[in-house]
Amino acid sequence: MQDAARNRFDRIADNYANSEVHASSPTLQQLSELVGDRTDLEVCDVGCAAGHTAFVFAGRARTVVGVDPSPTMLGNFRTLARSKGLEVEAVEAFAESIPLASDRFDYVTCRLASHHFSDIDAAMAELRRITKPGGRVVIIDLHGDDDPELDGLNHQLEVLHDPTHVRSYTIARWRELFGRAGLEIVHLERDVSERPSGVPLSRWCEIASSGAAAHAALVTLLEHTDPARHEAIGVRRGPSEYMVPVRTCIIMGEKPR
Ligand SMILES: C[S@@+](CC[C@H](N)C(=O)[O-])C[C@H]1O[C@@H](n2cnc3c(N)ncnc32)[C@H](O)[C@@H]1O
Numbered sequence: 151m152q153d154a155a156r157n158r159f160d161r162i163a164d165n166y167a168n169s170e171v172h173a174s175s176p177t178l179q180q181l182s183e184l185v186g187d188r189t190d191l192e193v194c195d196v197g198c199a200a201g202h203t204a205f206v207f208a209g210r211a212r213t214v215v216g217v218d219p220s221p222t223m224l225g226n227f228r229t230l231a232r233s234k235g236l237e238v239e240a241v242e243a244f245a246e247s248i249p250l251a252s253d254r255f256d257y258v259t260c261r262l263a264s265h266h267f268s269d270i271d272a273a274m275a276e277l278r279r280i281t282k283p284g285g286r287v288v289i290i291d292l293h294g295d296d297d298p299e300l301d302g303l304n305h306q307l308e309v310l311h312d313p314t315h316v317r318s319y320t321i322a323r324w325r326e327l328f329g330r331a332g333l334e335i336v337h338l339e340r341d342v343s344e345r346p347s348g349v350p351l352s353r354w355c356e357i358a359s360s361g362a363a364a365h366a367a368l369v370t371l372l373e374h375t376d377p378a379r380h381e382a383i384g385v386r387r388g389p390s391e392y393m394v395p396v397r398t399c400i401i402m403g404e405k406p407r
């Protein structure tokens with residue numbers, strides 16, 4: 151799955167550079183507020199894609215490193231950073247094995263990427279390892295549902311949208327993953343939407359290059375689902391099509407000193 155995800159994202163890298171959903175969102179605003187007025191930071195963004203999360207640290211960081219397995223994503227990251235006058239370092243690697251020194255970064259961020267990791271425990275261990283003692287790991291990602299049936303529906307939708315989707319973890323599972331990695335949760339918000347007005351289903355599919363067949367299968371699945379279940383997972387019927395919430399959590403964990 152690692153290579154399949156890397157190859158897929160490499161093919162569709164430009165979609166993410168140009169995605170309004172990725173470029174600005176309530177969670178990026180929240181991340182900015184959590185960092186506050188701290189400056190001179192060393193920051194690493196894992197699964198950085200075009201760098202929209204890394205760019206939150208412009209003007210606050212001494213060093214910004216982006217890690218991603220897709221060379222084309224990293225090329226876009228460098229180009230966008232240059233256009234913002236920001237110096238960055240781009241590292242081609244999977245989150246499960248990051249070729250960077252231990253205990254280095256004040257913040258290690260990872261947004262909308264961890265649901266693609268084939269070994270989430272290994273990735274969490276790596277995110278912790280490269281964080282300084284007293285530094286913070288911030289995960290922003292899609293999350294699953296506490297109700298197993300709704301969680302199953304959510305998973306079906308996500309896999310149709312992107313076949314390299316591994317899992318949107320429930321909040322209980324995230325708590326377990328942070329605990330197992332030795333990170334103390336200092337901030338947790340759930341049921342945040344990356345786009346509170348919703349993303350039209352066709353646009354959501356366009357960003358991921360899901361294809362016409364997947365789009366049609368998503369519509370069919372939603373048409374055959376009780377509308378009460380749509381509401382429970384935040385999907386709405388807009389005037390002309392379904393609107394998806396891109397429902398995320400933001401979890402910040404501290405590495406003990
Ligand atoms: C939706 S994009 C991330 C968006 C980006 N973080 C942002 O805020 O705009 C998902 C990224 O995860 C990367 N990815 C997939 N599998 C990965 C892995 N095992 N380790 C690190 N990154 C991975 C992909 O190459 C892709 O660039």
